[in-house]
Amino acid sequence: MDPKPTTIAVEGIAKSFKGTPVLRDINLEIRAGELLALLGPSGSGKTTLLRIIAGLESPDSGRITFSGADTTRVPVQKREVGFVFQHYALFKHMTVADNIAYGLNARRRADRPARNEIAKRARDLLDLIKLEKFADHYPAQLSGGQRQRVALARALAVEPRVLLLDEPFGALDAQVRKDLRRWLRDIHQRTGQTTIFVTHDQEEALELSDRVAVLHAGRLEQVGTPIEVQDDPASVAVLRFLGDALDVAAEVRQHRLLVNDRFVLVDVATRGDGPTRLHVRPWQFDLTSLEDAHVHGTVTSVYRAQGRAHVTIERPGGAVFTIDTAQAAMPRIDERVGLRIVGGHLFD
């Protein structure tokens, strides 16, 4: 819709609530036309950052620019952002069509399109969200997924410069989430609008976004493509948030990584000698004989699903973890097994 998509720059943004810092020195650039996911656990500050970009909160320090122009002090009404809330925030007493037309009707007379033009825009958007037949329904008569589509249409109706979505699928059930994800991707491809969405669901972020910004405890841990953050997590926090990992004691000796005095094929060419921790994903283990093992333990449960075996193992000392392997041979419960590590991540 927007002929020239907007670039957003977040520069040194910090914010605390009642003395508790929720965002610390956030620097982030959102490219024009990009679909960016703000990913993090609850309490990481991702929603606050989105609300600061929208103008619903003001930062304690730092600034926000839209295509180079400082918007830090621009009030929310003038920022031209489309905001979609987790709980839809549809106006209950208005029909679907009136909800969508709200932003246009709220304009001052001089800027307001003619009545039939507003009606046409609402109809076009109802087409876009495939709810043509629901123009005269009230929000209470719609399902959650339908309501969120109406909320998106309402945000798009004012032709915002950027689209901001706060956990847009958070209140929906799994199947509807998946449908809406694909649908949001489509809409984004069609409109080419700069879009930021907040989520705590890694899968959602990795599937939908062009780039992911991972927040943890108010800090921006990493920004990168979904592949980059998965293959090369910048910190333990990112690694842990993107999935399970077991960390095991390891040692670097003469540019070789050793676990339990056995060599592991992980690149440590640039590291000095000394002890370290190796973080291993569930699928970076292979079952092996006890003599060859990097780590070993006792099997406590086993199941197979979609071609993968999930084996839960209790290590001596009590730590329990589950590996995920394509190997066909399944160990028995209470069997002592050895595991070979075939990859992993090192930090510090």
Add this chain to the structure above:
Amino acid sequence: MSEINATDIGLPTLRAASVVTERRPVRIALIAVAVAFLLLFLVLPVAAVFQQAFAKGLGAYFESFADADALAAIELTVLVAAIAVPFNLVFGIAASWAVAKFEFTGKALFVTLIDLPFSVSPVVAGLIYILLFGSQGYLAPLTQSLDLQIVFAVPGIVLATIFVTFPLVARQLIPLMQEQGIGDEEAALTLGASGFHVFRTVTLPNIKWGLLYSVLLCNARAMGEFGAVSVVSGHIRGLTDTVPLHVEILYNEYNFVAAFAVASLLAGLALVTLVIKSLLEWRYADGLAASARH
């Protein structure tokens, strides 16, 4: 055997669905006590008012309202309510808007202060105004220099009524607005609407049922207030007598039919308020349920 079966079948669904463990006689006794109390303390007195009012027939009943002083009292009561209710409506909306939608220091104190008139005896409320505006009052020099008569005049009655009905609208709206949160308003703001437009098109429609309900209550209270008004009124017949005060005067003069006839107006107002309130609650509960559904 057959007897036992019959009683079992007699109350099958009730027994199955109910979590009440008390035996039947106990339940009946409890319900009977509650009903007896209701009859004795609520229904009977209201019925007595109407019975006394019509004791000497319809003619005597309507004659009571032909009296100039009675008419003046009714006029004054309507006037006082017509000033006090809109005033507290505006204040109530403003206060609950501030409390529910914004964070500010001293909020807890502010909410407590709103409640003050509920915890103060109406007589004390009236005396406050005597202390302030009476001939020996703190603000007497000011009112005298402006040639204003506050106590023992209509302004005093209005002030006392406003004081007494002060919390009604705010108390009703604050929890309602707090429950609704600020999501809808934020959505409207991001869509470019101005503050006033948001208030008119989003906030007000969201609270309309609660608002109407609270205005009704406020009105009933404003018209029926006795204690505070009695202190500041001065009981000047035809000038500063409101309906409740007029009832007292008539009663003290042993003019029972007239006293109860005028009282029946207030009782009628109460009944009408209750009926509308119930209708609204029914409507309002529906609306709330719809908005709570996701």
